Amino acid sequence: MQHRIGIGQLRSGTLRYVHRAATGDTIEVLRRGRLVAELQAPTGAPPADGDAAERVTAVDVSLIRSQAGQYFDRVAAGDVLEIMHRGHAIGRICPRAPDVGAKPRRCAA
Numbered sequence: 001m002q003h004r005i006g007i008g009q010l011r012s013g014t015l016r017y018v019h020r021a022a023t024g025d026t027i028e029v030l031r032r033g034r035l036v037a038e039l040q041a042p043t044g045a046p047p048a049d050g051d052a053a054e055r056v057t058a059v060d061v062s063l064i065r066s067q068a069g070q071y072f073d074r075v076a077a078g079d080v081l082e083i084m085h086r087g088h089a090i091g092r093i094c095p096r097a098p099d100v101g102a103k104p105r106r107c108a109a
Contacts, residue, residue: 002026007068010039014061018083018091028096029072037075038096042082042089055079061090 003017003025010017010029017039021027027039059071059081071081071093081093 061085
């Protein structure tokens with residue numbers, strides 16, 4: 001099932017939306033009415049600092065809640081966020097093209 005949510009909704013229900021993404025739902029995130037990211041299940045691979053293919057940053061779920069704007073600026077710049085909770089990766093936030101017909105950029109494993 002596909003869901004579109006705003007950053008405010010993601011901040012208030014982060015764990016709920018991450019769990020939905022982990023079960024296969026597509027969670028698209030809007031910022032100021034524009035599609036900016038997709039919430040995905042974790043890949044299982046640890047974040048690789050300095051990876052040439054993509055920049056992956058591990059971020060605690062509490063920081064997504066409290067500093068969402070700052071982290072979505074990084075996603076807009078092409079970074080991938082690995083969402084951490086109690087030391088475990090629980091989801092990924094990947095950049096998404098704003099074009100209606102564009103396919104989401106899949107985060108590399």
